[in-house]
Amino acid sequence: MDIILAQASFVFIQALGGLASAASLFLVASGLSIIFGVTRITNFAHGAFYMLGAYVAFTLTDRFGGAFGFWGSLLLAALIVAALGALMEMALLRRIYHVPELFQLLATFGVTLMVQDLVVMAWGPDDLMGPRAPGFRGAVEILGHRVPSYDFLLMALGPAVLGLLWLLFHRTRWGVLVRAATQDRDMVAALGVNQKWLFTSVFALGIFLAALGGALQIPRTTVTHGMDLSILVEAFVVVVIGGLGSVTGAFLAAVLVSELNAFGILLLPKISLVLVFLVMAVVLVLRPWGLLGKPFTAARQAAGISVRPWQPFSPAERALAAGAILAASALPFLVGDYGLTVGSEICIFVLFAASLHFIMTVGGLDSFGHAAYFGLGAYGAAFLTVLAGLPMEAALIAGPLLALAGAALFGWFSVRLSGVYFAMLTLAFAQITWSIAFQWVEVTGGDNGMLGVWPADWAAGARGFYWLSLGVAVAGVAALRALVFSPFGYALRAARDSALRAEAIGLDRARLQWLAFIVAGTFAGLAGALQAFLKGSVFPDFLGIPVSVDGLVMVLLGGVETVSGAVAGAVVYKALAIWLMSRTDLSRLVLGSAIVAIVLLFPRGIVGFVEDARDRYLPALLRGRGRSSGRETAP
Amino acid sequence: MTLPVSSLQISGLNAWYGPAHILSDVAFDVGAGEVVALLGRNGAGKSTTLRAIMGLVPRRTGTVVFAGEDISALPPYAIARRGLGYVPEDRRIFTELTVEENLEVGRQPPRPGVATWRPEQLYALFPNLGEMRRRQGGRMSGGEQQMLTIARTLMGNPSLVLLDEPSEGLAPRIVEQMADAILAMRQQGLSVLLSEQNLHFARLIANRVHIIEKGRIRFSGTLAELEAQPDVRDAYLAV
Numbered sequence: 001m002d003i004i005l006a007q008a009s010f011v012f013i014q015a016l017g018g019l020a021s022a023a024s025l026f027l028v029a030s031g032l033s034i035i036f037g038v039t040r041i042t043n044f045a046h047g048a049f050y051m052l053g054a055y056v057a058f059t060l061t062d063r064f065g066g067a068f069g070f071w072g073s074l075l076l077a078a079l080i081v082a083a084l085g086a087l088m089e090m091a092l093l094r095r096i097y098h099v100p101e102l103f104q105l106l107a108t109f110g111v112t113l114m115v116q117d118l119v120v121m122a123w124g125p126d127d128l129m130g131p132r133a134p135g136f137r138g139a140v141e142i143l144g145h146r147v148p149s150y151d152f153l154l155m156a157l158g159p160a161v162l163g164l165l166w167l168l169f170h171r172t173r174w175g176v177l178v179r180a181a182t183q184d185r186d187m188v189a190a191l192g193v194n195q196k197w198l199f200t201s202v203f204a205l206g207i208f209l210a211a212l213g214g215a216l217q218i219p220r221t222t223v224t225h226g227m228d229l230s231i232l233v234e235a236f237v238v239v240v241i242g243g244l245g246s247v248t249g250a251f252l253a254a255v256l257v258s259e260l261n262a263f264g265i266l267l268l269p270k271i272s273l274v275l276v277f278l279v280m281a282v283v284l285v286l287r288p289w290g291l292l293g294k295p296f297t298a299a300r301q302a303a304g305i306s307v308r309p310w311q312p313f314s315p316a317e318r319a320l321a322a323g324a325i326l327a328a329s330a331l332p333f334l335v336g337d338y339g340l341t342v343g344s345e346i347c348i349f350v351l352f353a354a355s356l357h358f359i360m361t362v363g364g365l366d367s368f369g370h371a372a373y374f375g376l377g378a379y380g381a382a383f384l385t386v387l388a389g390l391p392m393e394a395a396l397i398a399g400p401l402l403a404l405a406g407a408a409l410f411g412w413f414s415v416r417l418s419g420v421y422f423a424m425l426t427l428a429f430a431q432i433t434w435s436i437a438f439q440w441v442e443v444t445g446g447d448n449g450m451l452g453v454w455p456a457d458w459a460a461g462a463r464g465f466y467w468l469s470l471g472v473a474v475a476g477v478a479a480l481r482a483l484v485f486s487p488f489g490y491a492l493r494a495a496r497d498s499a500l501r502a503e504a505i506g507l508d509r510a511r512l513q514w515l516a517f518i519v520a521g522t523f524a525g526l527a528g529a530l531q532a533f534l535k536g537s538v539f540p541d542f543l544g545i546p547v548s549v550d551g552l553v554m555v556l557l558g559g560v561e562t563v564s565g566a567v568a569g570a571v572v573y574k575a576l577a578i579w580l581m582s583r584t585d586l587s588r589l590v591l592g593s594a595i596v597a598i599v600l601l602f603p604r605g606i607v608g609f610v611e612d613a614r615d616r617y618l619p620a621l622l623r624g625r626g627r628s629s630g631r632e633t634a635p
Numbered sequence: 636m637t638l639p640v641s642s643l644q645i646s647g648l649n650a651w652y653g654p655a656h657i658l659s660d661v662a663f664d665v666g667a668g669e670v671v672a673l674l675g676r677n678g679a680g681k682s683t684t685l686r687a688i689m690g691l692v693p694r695r696t697g698t699v700v701f702a703g704e705d706i707s708a709l710p711p712y713a714i715a716r717r718g719l720g721y722v723p724e725d726r727r728i729f730t731e732l733t734v735e736e737n738l739e740v741g742r743q744p745p746r747p748g749v750a751t752w753r754p755e756q757l758y759a760l761f762p763n764l765g766e767m768r769r770r771q772g773g774r775m776s777g778g779e780q781q782m783l784t785i786a787r788t789l790m791g792n793p794s795l796v797l798l799d800e801p802s803e804g805l806a807p808r809i810v811e812q813m814a815d816a817i818l819a820m821r822q823q824g825l826s827v828l829l830s831e832q833n834l835h836f837a838r839l840i841a842n843r844v845h846i847i848e849k850g851r852i853r854f855s856g857t858l859a860e861l862e863a864q865p866d867v868r869d870a871y872l873a874v
Contacts, residue, residue, distance in 0.1 A: 192715035
């Protein structure tokens, strides 16, 4: 009896802790949701502003003592950071509302990178301990457990903020305009509302909530410069489970996620890391628009993708590509082993980015979890060499089959969704795969990874491996290009541009996109298998979010409206990242600034920019056959 | 002579969707206090004309002068704020918002020399709306939504209203209510430019008509002049 009571009380205490954690998560997630609802911007920098809120609050509370000073500091910190957010919206995002939506994600990702280094510059690399909240320093004893009194404040704060937001959105003109703009912002403009300021104010409110969420954390946890990404992923999960644009949904989902975190570690320690993503996947499969979300109409589907018709290479372009490949294969005569290792990695990421580019541009599906298939291919190759003792050649061919199987399984569920929901479900599947690799220690070695994935003798040297990587990458990109201009590619593009019309002429959209997803996953797996042999080892990091994000950045840098832009994007991004890492301690600041600059200067990506310049300046005579007709010609 | 409170002069208006050239040198005008119908078949360019006037098409050239001011280069919200109201063909009411809230989105400050509309007056004009002030837009019938979209635009106190096919898809009884509402608007001194396929509806309310076909104005004149030329009517309108 006592044991049962003790357990019951323990469960209760654990639930209280979950509720307290939910408050900050709700603040951050509701801000993200509101911003997305009105501006359709997936604000990747949201976690960075959360972190800034915590850091600025730390500095202010350090300066201003007393109860008034402390609470005033939290509020002031949130206001300061909100002003910074508004500044970012006006200086950066306003210029790029008209470009494809993912570019805004890329820009905010660049800002995130910059903030990461700026925070270390301003506050140092060490974790910081904030002061306790005046008046809430102690603990309350409940059922024999001590619960910090600050937790009770947070528990009350969540519903209070939910109530205030409800009043704001239903009882003020501003709130009504925001809700109207969430549904149809063009109509709101036609009724005389200046969207510019509506967007800026919505953005400021969203950032205010994120920064307040961060500031409120300082009495509970240390302030660290890694807190941005962890909260970002959780906030995305909350927003998606709750339903995009729904504040109440975000509240429910924040409580759900926080309780899952609180209990998961106790009840299901084996799958604690994956539990939240598992729940998100289940919610999305059962309710594709989240708990309280409504299907929203994409502002304009595949905006601008058909501006320049895609064409196979003209003879001149084919010669140019052949020349580039020839030049690349001469690299071993020019640089040493280090350069060749870098070269191999670039080739591998060219293939990875090209496979993501395929599913994003031809398939019209923005995957946020493409690393899953890269990592599955790597683990597949590692299993075959380390556990089964197969040679490299066999592992390179058979290893990607694991990625194929994963893509077939996850893709079957994912292609039922579209837009951000598709992106989030793919992210969830990638995180599930990551945590399997991380937590199934007996097979995968967990965090220690799998070592001893060595290439065959002929490819063991830097030169041999470079040529192998180059050969595989060239063949892979060529195969993907051939698919673009095959009947399968045409059918896919039809389904992308108008799902209804494609189905009306007898195309099975879901099946087509599923197949494309499998193709993309398999090529990513091939890249992953190569990476395993390049590194001689495999780690859960291969499946991590940063790899997926790198892939997205490469695709967007190259240009989503191009056939093979990802190749250029991967070369530029990977080379720049590796070079910066070796040159400066502030590589993220420089890289982030470079990304922001590229987004502003080349909103159509590098290859898109080159194509624009070519079409503008090269006389029609030099362009080869049929380009000026403006219509796509059969290959 | 006093300047007209509102008048719209359009000249050399061209519009494109992507590579498709939709409007070619469209030119016509709407006098103060006039109800003018822009007639044409499906796809003739009626909606695009209205959208181009509001600055809602991606690419256009030409001049739009409204109340003596060139508004060709203004963004849509600024055009609306100058007293040009727009009622889209597909209604586009905010389905999540209540009737009251839909009206609130359209509200603009009073404008000197122009009728000021308050919700109570609009509920009198459209009694159906008055009975469902707290109903969500998504739970209304097509006719009720059509009334709401007009009422919402009137909340901006416009001096001229662009009405895109207000009678489309409505029951005859509702169409009559629409005609009454438009006449009431004219009595308040508003000018109206409406696009219509339905000559019968235009007869009920319009002073003058312009006929558009394949993006060009083919006929401009009074209703009586149009009736006197049955060949024009038969060539450009589905009767």
